[in-house]
Amino acid sequence: MSDRLATTIGGMRLRNPVICASGEPVMTEAGIRAALRAGAAGVIAKSVNERPEAAAQLDRADYVELDAAGVPAAHGVSLFNRSGLAQRDASEWFAAIAAIDQEAALDGQFVAASIVLAGADGAVVxxxxxxxxxxxxxxxxxxxxxxxxxxxxxxxxxxDPARLTELVALVRAATDGMQLWVKLTGLASNLPALAAAAQQGGADAVCMMGRFMAMVPDLETFAPVLGTSAAYGGGWALPIVCRFLALSRRVVGEGFPLLGTNGVRSGGDVARMALAGASATELCSVVMHEGFGGLTRVIAELDALLVARRVRFAELVGRAADALGGYGEQAETPGRWRDFVPPETIA
Ligand SMILES: Cc1cc2nc3c(=O)[nH]c(=O)nc-3n(C[C@H](O)[C@H](O)[C@H](O)COP(=O)(O)O)c2cc1C
Incomplete structure (x- = not known):
């Protein structure tokens, strides 16, 4: 299985393209170890930053699953939540995850530190x-x-691309010898420019894209679900991420690694992210919905798909992205619209 699933990010070899993303499931050492045991290539540990308010926000976090119609449900397909950062002291947290990373390295896995940006000075520290x-x-x-x-x-x-290049260059200087991955927002439309800006600042890879913000009115109570706006993600997000991966690949070039996050729920989804240009993927909701076994399931599904298609994972990366055409290049099909309207429209 190993060679078929292998991938590389910035010179780092991964045993497979399934990384356990930063989030509550990996906010403890036990969670990180469980993700590694489940077979993830690596773990992005729960984020911290230098602002106590960001960690305090965790005490006001709340979570709900929504069904395909966006209605709260016990076993939904989307996750809607507000969250906060880990409440561990950063130096103690990083030391704890570094110890696990050293053990993980023996098995060809990794544990990464993650921060959610507050300010440049804090990021550098x-x-x-x-x-x-x-x-x-x-x-x-x-x-x-x-x-x-x-x-x-x-x-x-x-x-802002110019500010991002400056920030990444500062963090790059502080992370000499490390892999520096930059994770971009899902709330901007200039992702290709931001990916290029991070590349210019010296990032080894760019991960895209963060979840969206939403507000969900509840038809029972007539109030907003959870009482606030909150982050919203589901499998439905994957095609949107894929488009930004493909467009970004054109700008940063095929040699620069991209990671996909937001919407991966199956092995087929990992393959689709790869076809769009991702060399690896970061998954969180799968673990929130079904536990760490979800990672094992996704890896097994991906492996079965690769066997069935007689292809190695690395051979998928960018294939659909490089075949992405423009509207003007498509063959003309006059009257095609008639097949998609009610009969009354053309009576
Ligand atoms: C409850 C929750 C907490 C998260 N916390 C963080 C975080 O601290 N840092 C971060 O970079 N991303 C965080 N994320 C984003 C995830 O890492 C991931 O990028 C996102 O959920 C999209 O992937 P998914 O569709 O597999 O969930 C969080 C996501 C969720 C659902």
Whole structure:
């Protein structure tokens, strides 16, 4: 199985393209170890930052699953939640995950530090801290969806390419010798420019895209579900992410690794992200919905798909992206619209 699923990100070999994304399931050492045991290539540990307000926000977090119609349900297909950051002291948290990372390295796996951006100075301090304790991968999330709802300054969403290049260059200088991955927001439309900006700043890879913000009116209570706007993700998000992956690949070039997150629920979804240009994927909701076994399931499904298609994972990366045409290049099909309207329209 190993060679078929293998992939590389910025010179780092991964045993498969399924990474357990940053989130509550990996906010403890036990959770991180469970994700590794489930077979994930690696784990992005739950994020921290330098602002106590961002960690305090965790005490007001709430979560609900929604069904396909967007209605709260026991076993829904979408996750709607507000969240906060880990409440562990950053230096103690990074030391704890570095110890697990060292063990994980023996099995060809990794544990990454992650921060959600508040300010550049804090990001540099935290990056240097991650390097000091010997972590190998640092993920800088510059687009957490909760920025607009959090205490001002506690979570910052960076959508300006010039400022992003500057920020990434500063963090790059503090993470010499480490893998630096930059995670972009889902709330901007200039993802290709932001990916290029992160690349220019010295990132080894870019992960896209964060979840969306939504407000869900409840037909029983007539009030907003959870009482606030909150982050919203589901399998329905995957095609939107795929388009941004494909468009970004054109700008950063096929040699620059992209990671896909937001909407992967199956092995087929990992393959679709790869076809759009992702060399690996980051999954969180699957674990929230069904436990760490969800990662094992996704990896097995991907392997079965690769066997059935007689292809290695690495051979999928970018295939659909590179075949993506423009409207003007398509063959003309006059009157095609008639097949998609009620008969009365053309009577
Ligand atoms: C409850 C929850 C908490 C999350 N916390 C973080 C976080 O602290 N840092 C981060 O970079 N992403 C965080 N995320 C985003 C996930 O890492 C992931 O990118 C996102 O959920 C999309 O992937 P999915 O569709 O597999 O859930 C969180 C997501 C959820 C659902």
């Amino acid at each position: 935290l990056a240097a801290m991650a390097r000091r304790v010997g972590l190998r991968v640092f993920e800088l999330n510059v687009g957490a969806p909760h920025a607009s709802e959090a205490t001002p300054g506690a979570i910052t969403q960076e959508t």
